[in-house]
Amino acid sequence: MSTTQFDSVSVTTKANVYFDGKCVSHSIVLADGSKKSLGVILPSSLKFNTGAPEVMELVEGACRVKLAGSDTWVACAGGQSFSVGANTSFEIEVTQAVHYVCHFG
Numbered sequence: 001m002s003t004t005q006f007d008s009v010s011v012t013t014k015a016n017v018y019f020d021g022k023c024v025s026h027s028i029v030l031a032d033g034s035k036k037s038l039g040v041i042l043p044s045s046l047k048f049n050t051g052a053p054e055v056m057e058l059v060e061g062a063c064r065v066k067l068a069g070s071d072t073w074v075a076c077a078g079g080q081s082f083s084v085g086a087n088t089s090f091e092i093e094v095t096q097a098v099h100y101v102c103h104f105g
Contacts, residue, residue: 002079003057003101006030019046025102037102041094049089052104057081061098066091 012027016037023046025039041063056065060078067082068089076082078099084090092098 003059006036019044022046035104037104039100039102041092041098041100043094043097045091045093047089047091048084050084050086053086054084055081055103056084057101057103059099059101061094061100062096063092063094063098065093 006028008031010029016025016027016039017023018025021042022044023039023041025037027035027037029035041061058076058078058080062075062077064073064075065082066073067084073093074082082090
Protein backbone atom coordinates (compact mmCIF):
# COMPACT_ATOMS: atom_id res chain seq x y z
CA MET A 1 0.00 0.00 0.00
CA SER A 2 1.50 3.32 -1.01
CA THR A 3 -0.93 6.22 -1.30
CA THR A 4 0.50 9.37 -2.86
CA GLN A 5 -2.65 11.31 -3.73
CA PHE A 6 -6.44 11.38 -3.30
CA ASP A 7 -8.65 13.00 -5.94
CA SER A 8 -12.19 14.37 -5.56
CA VAL A 9 -12.23 14.68 -1.76
CA SER A 10 -13.88 16.86 0.83
CA VAL A 11 -11.39 18.17 3.41
CA THR A 12 -12.09 19.45 6.90
CA THR A 13 -9.97 22.59 7.11
CA LYS A 14 -9.65 22.67 10.90
CA ALA A 15 -6.85 20.37 12.01
CA ASN A 16 -7.24 17.66 14.63
CA VAL A 17 -4.50 18.40 17.16
CA TYR A 18 -3.64 15.74 19.74
CA PHE A 19 -1.04 15.31 22.48
CA ASP A 20 -0.08 19.01 22.71
CA GLY A 21 0.62 19.21 18.98
CA LYS A 22 2.68 16.02 18.69
CA CYS A 23 0.03 14.62 16.31
CA VAL A 24 -1.79 16.80 13.77
CA SER A 25 -4.19 15.50 11.13
CA HIS A 26 -6.93 16.53 8.73
CA SER A 27 -10.07 14.51 8.02
CA ILE A 28 -11.08 13.79 4.44
CA VAL A 29 -14.10 12.14 2.83
CA LEU A 30 -13.70 10.50 -0.57
CA ALA A 31 -16.31 10.59 -3.33
CA ASP A 32 -17.47 7.08 -2.33
CA GLY A 33 -18.13 8.28 1.24
CA SER A 34 -15.14 6.56 2.84
CA LYS A 35 -13.33 8.52 5.56
CA LYS A 36 -9.61 8.89 6.15
CA SER A 37 -7.26 11.15 8.03
CA LEU A 38 -3.90 12.46 6.86
CA GLY A 39 -1.35 13.67 9.33
CA VAL A 40 2.01 13.75 10.98
CA ILE A 41 3.24 12.47 14.35
CA LEU A 42 6.36 14.17 15.66
CA PRO A 43 9.02 12.23 17.61
CA SER A 44 7.32 11.10 20.83
CA SER A 45 5.82 8.13 22.69
CA LEU A 46 2.01 8.11 22.50
CA LYS A 47 -0.99 5.84 23.09
CA PHE A 48 -3.99 6.02 20.75
CA ASN A 49 -7.44 4.54 21.37
CA THR A 50 -9.53 3.44 18.40
CA GLY A 51 -13.26 3.43 17.75
CA ALA A 52 -13.37 1.93 14.26
CA PRO A 53 -10.86 -0.51 12.78
CA GLU A 54 -7.90 1.33 11.25
CA VAL A 55 -5.08 0.70 8.85
CA MET A 56 -2.23 3.10 9.53
CA GLU A 57 -0.24 3.58 6.33
CA LEU A 58 3.15 5.19 6.88
CA VAL A 59 4.05 7.47 4.01
CA GLU A 60 7.39 8.53 5.51
CA GLY A 61 9.24 8.30 8.81
CA ALA A 62 10.09 5.60 11.34
CA CYS A 63 8.52 4.26 14.51
CA ARG A 64 7.85 1.25 16.70
CA VAL A 65 4.29 0.07 17.36
CA LYS A 66 2.81 -2.14 20.07
CA LEU A 67 -0.81 -3.25 19.71
CA ALA A 68 -3.04 -3.68 22.78
CA GLY A 69 -2.62 -7.12 24.31
CA SER A 70 0.85 -7.61 22.84
CA ASP A 71 4.22 -7.36 24.55
CA THR A 72 6.02 -7.06 21.21
CA TRP A 73 7.16 -3.83 19.60
CA VAL A 74 7.23 -3.91 15.80
CA ALA A 75 9.40 -1.54 13.75
CA CYS A 76 7.61 0.30 10.94
CA ALA A 77 8.83 2.78 8.34
CA GLY A 78 7.59 4.68 5.31
CA GLY A 79 5.95 2.34 2.80
CA GLN A 80 4.67 -0.02 5.50
CA SER A 81 1.35 -0.23 7.35
CA PHE A 82 -0.22 -1.84 10.39
CA SER A 83 -3.81 -2.69 11.32
CA VAL A 84 -5.59 -1.92 14.57
CA GLY A 85 -8.93 -3.42 15.59
CA ALA A 86 -12.02 -1.49 16.65
CA ASN A 87 -12.36 -0.33 20.27
CA THR A 88 -8.78 -1.10 21.20
CA SER A 89 -5.50 0.83 21.35
CA PHE A 90 -1.91 0.97 20.21
CA GLU A 91 1.27 2.57 21.46
CA ILE A 92 3.67 4.26 19.08
CA GLU A 93 7.24 5.45 19.59
CA VAL A 94 8.16 7.80 16.77
CA THR A 95 11.87 8.28 16.09
CA GLN A 96 11.57 10.14 12.75
CA ALA A 97 8.45 12.25 12.07
CA VAL A 98 5.77 9.90 10.70
CA HIS A 99 3.60 11.12 7.85
CA TYR A 100 0.57 8.85 7.65
CA VAL A 101 -2.78 8.04 6.10
CA CYS A 102 -5.30 6.45 8.44
CA HIS A 103 -7.82 4.29 6.56
CA PHE A 104 -10.97 3.70 8.65
CA GLY A 105 -13.29 0.72 8.50
